[in-house]
Amino acid sequence: MDRRLVHDELERVRADFRKLVESADDDALRRPSNGTRWNNRQLLFHMLLGYLITRALLGLVRIFGRLPRGASRVYANVLNAATPAFDEVNFLGSWAAGHTVSPARMAVMLDHTVDKLHRRLDAETDADLARSMHYPTRWDPYFKDYMTLADVYHFPTQHYDFHRRQLTLDE
Numbered sequence: 758m759d760r761r762l763v764h765d766e767l768e769r770v771r772a773d774f775r776k777l778v779e780s781a782d783d784d785a786l787r788r789p790s791n792g793t794r795w796n797n798r799q800l801l802f803h804m805l806l807g808y809l810i811t812r813a814l815l816g817l818v819r820i821f822g823r824l825p826r827g828a829s830r831v832y833a834n835v836l837n838a839a840t841p842a843f844d845e846v847n848f849l850g851s852w853a854a855g856h857t858v859s860p861a862r863m864a865v866m867l868d869h870t871v872d873k874l875h876r877r878l879d880a881e882t883d884a885d886l887a888r889s890m891h892y893p894t895r896w897d898p899y900f901k902d903y904m905t906l907a908d909v910y911h912f913p914t915q916h917y918d919f920h921r922r923q924l925t926l927d928e
Contacts, residue, residue, distance in 0.1 A: 758886050758907040763878055766914040767871045770808075774867050774917075777801065777926060778860035785926045786860065792923050794848060799855025800920055805863050806851060807916035808870045811909065815877065818906045822888025829890035833902075836893035843896055878910060886910075 778801065786798035793800055821829035836843070858866075886907040892900040899915040901908065 758883075758910075760878055763910045763914075764875060766911070767874060770914055770917050771867060771871050773921070774801075774804070775864050777924070778864045781860065781926045785928075788925050788928065790923045791925050793920075795851060795855060797924050797926050798860060799851050800924060801860060801863055802855040802858055803847075803851035804917050804920045805867050805870075806854075807913040807920075808867060808874070811874065811913045812870070812877075814909050814912065815906060818888050818890050818904070818909055819885070821890035822906070826891070829892075833891035833893045837895045840893070840895040843893075874910070881906065 781797065786801075787796050789795075790797050790800040793803075795803060821832065887905055889903055889905040889908075891902060892904050894900050894902055897912075897916065899912050899919070904912075
């Protein structure tokens with residue numbers, strides 16, 4: 758794994774996110790996004806959420822990566838079966854947080870999370886990065902059936918870049 762690539766991804770997103778929240782006025786933040794049920798402010802929170810949950814996803818790989826491979830397969834299948842409930846919680850959580858967390862606070866939260874991800878990545882061994890588990894592929898298009906810890910470090914930026922294209926802040 759090229760750690761420098763992940764560090765660069767994190768810094769690119771940090772700068773982009775800050776620019777987005779600092780340049781958007783209230784009207785732009787309230788504007789509907791393209792292809793989601795969220796407005797731009799809610800979608801910005803959802804994009805941040807991808808980074809917030811990554812720390813938990815990394816923990817799951819550390820646990821399931823030490824268990825027999827079938828354990829994570831069962832876990833992923835259970836989560837896949839719960840996709841409709843997940844989708845609703847995912848929508849409502851970002852909807853609510855998008856109303857309550859200010860864009861400036863979102864940028865601070867992303868800064869703290871990116872700093873933690875940088876430190877954690879630097880502490881990972883090659884053996885850690887090779888740990889893997891099954892993931893619920895119905896939860897996100899960037900979840901692969903079987904992901905290494907290294908894959909999980911790339912996930913939030915893939916998620917961010919996808920949703921970045923759905924923002925309508927500049928229209």
